[in-house]
Amino acid sequence: MMKVVEKEKLWQEYSKNPTQETREQLIVEYAQLVKLVAGRLSMYLGYNVEYDDLVSYGIFGLIDAIDKFDLSKNVKFETYASLRIRGAILDQIRKMDWIPRTVRQRQKRIDEAVKQVEMRTGKNATDEELALELGITDKELNTWQSQLKVTNVVSLNEFEETGPELVMDTRCNSKFAPPEDVIAEDELKQKLSDSLGVLTDNERKVIELYYYEEMTLKEISRILGVSESRVSQLHTKALAKMKKIMGDYLNIIV
Incomplete structure (x- = not known):
């Protein structure tokens, strides 16, 4: 890993003369960031998507971030690139449409079951109570819950719709207020x-x-x-x- 000073010099060099060689150096230097973002997203997706696939999708986001990063803005590259990497991964997943209708229907059934159980008991619904309410086994409920991780991906990243460049215009580097x-x-x-x-x-x-x-x-x-x-x-x-x-x-x- 390069020291901070060395990274700054590399960015200055790339800003003045964006050669393919310097670009590749930056890609190698920040490849670990792709693995970090992919690892965090895998928490949501469980085993529905292979980790190596997430990394592959994320590399395109890293390259895009390097090409579009404006060094003159008061923004850390890691923050900007993380959003680009995350967006590239989620965009690819959306394009592949990995959320079957049956999974969406199961989400609605679970939400309704949670509501019914908690209205009746006044407490948080347990897995056992949910399975009973849904008329399925505990094992089937675990399978459903694992599949539902994919549906969470839809709301994980809205910065593409609002414009990914927004992150370059704010000091807080966040899509949230x-x-x-x-x-x-x-x-x-x-x-x-x-x-x-x-x-x-x-x-x-x-x-x-x-x-x-x-x-x-x-x-x-x-x-x-x-x-x-x-x-x-x-x-x-x-x-x-x-x-x-x-x-x-x-x-x-x-």
Whole structure:
């Protein structure tokens, strides 16, 4: 890995004289960023998409970011490139239309089952209660939940529709409005605290390790001593519980 000073020199060189050789140097230097973004997205997608495929799609986003990056803007390349890489991966997944109608229908059935169970019990619905409400086995419910990770990808990245160049025009480098412009900071912290409070110990650990420690699916599985598939399930369940309390504000955090 290059030092920061060396990276800056390389960018200065590429800005003045964008040769193929310098471009390839930049691609190699930031290839690890593609793996990081692909690894984080794999948390949402589970085993519906191969990790190596995500990396392949992401490389095109990295190349696009290098070609379009404006060094004169006060924006970190890593932040800008991460959005481009993420967008390239999700765009390819959308084009391949990997969300069958049956999966969408199952999402609606689960949402309705959750609503019915919680109206009846006044508590968060457990997997056992959901399976019973849906008239399926626990194993079938786990299969459904795994398939539903793909549907989450549709809302993971809207910056393509609003214009990916927007990230170059803001210091916050985010497609979301700053939290203080949406909700008072103390209220946001309270909502976050409340939402974490409804999670099981393992669900909370997954959220903390994933979002605060920025660990990958594989790293978390090693720490918790469970499979990557189980970590992915815990992550999905945790976000579903948190969204009931935080609503759209969950987008500020994740």
